[in-house]
Amino acid sequence: MQVKLDALIEKSKIEWANLYSSKKTVILVGTATCGRSAGALDTINAIENFTNSNGIECEIIEVGCIGLCYAEPLVVIYSEDKPGVCYGEVDEKKVKTILKAHLIDHNPMQKYSLGTFGDEKVEGFPVLFNEPVLKYQVRRALAKCGIIDPTKLEHYLSFGGYEGLKNAFEIGPEKVIETVKDSGLRGRGGAGFPTWRKWQFCHDSDSDQKYLICNADEGDPGAFMNRALLEGDPHALLEGMIISGYALGASTGYIYCRAEYPLALERLHLSIEQAKDIGLLGSNILDSGFDFNIKIKEGAGAFVCGEETALIASIEGYRGMPRPRPPFPAVKGLWGKPTIINNVESLACVSLILKNGAEWFSEVGTESSTGTKTIALVGKIKNTGLVEVPLGTTLEDLVFKVGGGIPNGKKFKAVQTGGPSGGCVPLELLNTPVDYDSLNSVGTIMGSGGVVVMDEDTCMVDFARFFLDFAEKESCGKCVPCRLGTKQMLDILEDIVNGKGKIEDIKLLEDLSEGIISGSLCGLGQTAPNPVKTTLKYFREEYEAHIIDKKCPSKVCKELIHYWIDPELCVGCRVCLGSCPGGAITGDVKVVHVINDNLCTKCGMCYEVCPPKIDAIEIIPGSSVRVV
Amino acid sequence: MQIDLESVFSGYSGKREEIIPILQDAQEKLNYLPKEAMRKIAKFVRVPESSVYAIATFYAQFRFKPMGKNHVMVCRGTACHVNGATRVLEEVEEQLGISEGETREDMEYSLETVACIGACSLAPCMMINKDVEAKINKKKVAKIFSQGN
The missing domain is CATH 3.40.50.11540 (NADH-ubiquinone oxidoreductase 51kDa subunit)
Known part of the structure; x- marks a missing residue:
């Protein structure tokens, strides 16, 4: 058997080398779940149609996810006279334009390209792996993802x-x-x-x-x-x-x-x-x-x-x-x-x-946390996707260098690590290194490496409620502190986001957290209060705003906001009036529209349909109607 | 209703550890787990029917009511939540005319929420049968379902 494997390894390495040294066109398409969701299979169809009808001989290789999920579907083209060029967001409509330029006119398209794939430089194209999103990464576990065809054992063998x-x-x-x-x-x-x-x-x-x-x-x-x-x-x-x-x-x-x-x-x-x-x-x-x-x-x-x-x-x-x-x-x-x-x-x-x-x-990483960690970078961040960085990389570098920062000019608020068992880390602690011990010291955990970024539009109380809702649903019910404790915490958080919170609730949440952590049988219960504990520690003022001022500063919690039409901006176009399902808007053509708060269900439809040029509708923290 | 699970049972020997895979295969075949199927499975693995129910009701995957022809799963994972999954769910409910956990009377659609489908970088997303719809918003939801109707 050893002989058989060695022979196959030898053969695989030769085949892999031939694949890229031959003059044949090779096209890689990322078809992991993320690529498929973005339409990669349609992209492949379009590529096949184009190459067939133009008599271009080419090999299409379906590869895994290279982690640049924000730019899916990703296509890398190697043609005989040019190094690989990676194109992003290649939907079926763009295929023809890109392939014609690259394969027929021999003129790779800068407009849709993310950069060259590999070390060779092409005038006017950045080297993809020198771009910030990849430059700070050390890809080990993910090194072959997006490069090899995962259905071929030979590809795995050719990489050792x-x-x-x-x-x-x-x-x-x-x-x-x-x-x-x-x-x-x-x-x-x-x-x-x-x-x-x-x-x-x-x-x-x-x-x-x-x-x-x-x-x-x-x-x-x-x-x-x-x-x-x-x-x-x-x-x-x-x-x-x-x-x-x-x-x-x-x-x-x-x-x-x-x-x-x-x-x-x-x-x-x-x-x-x-x-x-x-x-x-x-x-x-x-x-x-x-x-x-x-x-x-x-x-x-x-x-x-x-x-x-x-x-x-x-x-x-x-x-x-x-x-x-x-x-x-x-x-x-x-x-x-x-x-x-x-x-x-x-x-x-x-x-x-x-x-x-x-x-x-152990060449990379810290003394107590060696190696690299794959991290799912999601939420309000430009480069959403999968990255792999040395342990010890700071959260700040992760969010702003690798992740490219916050989109739409919004302000960073917090980052949450470790899923439902983890906690939120505020701006002041962004220099925390991503390693097991440092994350523990600020009240969160590494978990499996999920990192969710939040901007100013995320309400931390609602976010904590979201995780408690998850924990409460997923609690298996065996031990009392977890089964009933998470339910009690969730009820209190529901009250707070619905404007029925009392100031004593904060202390009650803290007490319950301690009880659940010390009394639960397994990790689920022992960590379930972490999202609440950390948000109470770092974002207590948001809880107080909900409870005392009855306002949701991030304008998320429906009961603690209201919609308002700015009379200076409203032109009376009737668009919002016609779309309001509750009949809460009055006005007429060229007559300023007004929202009747008693009828408004806060569905947000008016806010969405108001033409961007006019932009007359505002969300204002605090309910204009007294919450009983 | 006469339910035939022989083709499912033929792949198993009737050991207790096989209950979950059998339930999965039975649901795959029948689209849900009717009472009759539960009874037959209990008999096959020689475990009280109540124990088979105890297991099946514990796991989110199993259903005891028929699903629609198209099964819609709206993701409520963290990334989707932060990116507006609540609004997406509202719109899907509005478009389909059913609430989470329900099946439409014409059996065309059923709607569920799931904890996470693992396409977080393209949030918010939902799954229709086995296809993931990525980066959805109210408008996209309306478009998807108006084509289907």
Whole structure:
């Protein structure tokens, strides 16, 4: 089998080199879920139509997500005489124009281009990887996403795929754990527990059967880094799992992946078949004497299953409810056997550590948080997408350099990290480095690496309410502090955003937070109050404005705002009057319109339809009608 | 109604750990989980029917009422929330004439909200069957559904 793999690696490397040295046109199109949502499949159709009808021989390669999601669909064109040029927002309508210019007139179009792809320079085009959004990144886990065809094992192999596994087999399980220890790798899924330590527990326990589970049930709203990795480079995970299984002495691995990720599941099934065919899964892998198989379990939609013991219960066919620990899963897990649960990104890092060495891995990052972290950069930010930066990069650099800052000239307000378990970080603390310990010290967590940016138009009380609503719905109901505590906190927050808040509520929220944190059974409850705690700490004045002044300063909470037509600006065009579903606007042609607040449902329709040139409608904090 | 789940059961041996995948396959085949299916599944895995219900009602994926021909899922993830998902949901409800969690009488549409569909960089978004509609707003919603009707 080893011989067969080596031959395939050799062949893959030659094919990859030939692909780009031949004179054939090569077109890469990003077709991960983000690309598809933006219309990438229609773009491919249009490309095929164009090249066919013009007799252009070309190879279209569907690649994963390179992370520049704001510019999807992305198309990279390599033609015989020019280096690769990356074009952004290539919908089917633009295809003809771009292809004609690039392939027929041999004149790449600057107008739609993001830059050149690779090191070669072309007059008038920036080098894409020197642009701020990519320049500050260190792409390791994501290095092949957007470059290779994830459905081709050969592409993965031509980039040194499965070399880490070969190294692992050479040095043996104990040395594998030692290498991971030396690398300093910490779990990329949440709490940041040292990966090697878990492994050591499991490795040392004496059992006829051990299990490895990959947690790919990415449930944090606002996070999609695992999806992108599974869709763009699935073999990176499989390799990491085989290495991990070897180190632990586990013969079976499970991938617990959300059913909401159909494309990722499809890619995983295909990759497992490919790995089996070449003898990378099954018995006596690469003549090492090690047997390993991977099964896929589809999650059925429960956030709490991110918790280890709940996830295990779910695989066993029960309600996904956590149980008290100890015993920890590394001692007593799936079907009572020692079980290790690792996150997708952690396992992809393992492949790289075994390939490139522990020292290479810890070259970047901080002393206690080594390596890089993939981050989903979303919300009110220009370059929304997926990035990978060295741990220790400050939030400020992440938001303003990599992310390009806040769009539409708005002011930055806060950034939220770690999903529903994390907290909000205000402007004053933007110099906080993104690493496990620094984020903890300001009241938030790394989590899986979701970073949501908020501008002046985001109401922090409403935002806290949003997360509590999520936690309350996702609480499994097993323990009282979480089940009833989140419900009480949510009720209080609902009151506040509806203008019925009392000043005592703030103290009550603080007390409840402490009770839920100390009394809950699992991580869901223990972290659920974090969004409220941090917003109370850093944005208390917004809570007070809602409670005392009955105003929503960010003009979000419906009960605490009102709409007003500026009589100086209104020209009496009747547009808002006609669109108001509540009949709350009076006036006539060329007679100034007035909103009757008693009838207004604050649907915002008038605000949206008022012609931008006139812009007579304003949202004013505070309700003009007394809230009873 | 006569429900045949033999084609689903043929892929399984009837172990407890298979309940969730069986429920998933049954729902895929029948579009929802009618009482009759639940009874048959309970019998197949030799677990009390109440336990099968306990499991099925725990997970958000399972439905006990038929879905419409087109299933609309509006994302309420964090990024979508910050970018106006509430307004989008209001508009979808208005356009379809049903509220979240409901199916239209003509069985053309059903509407649900989901915690996150993982297309956060293109927020706000929604999923219609298996296709993601990205960067939607009130206007786009109106356009999407006026074509469908």
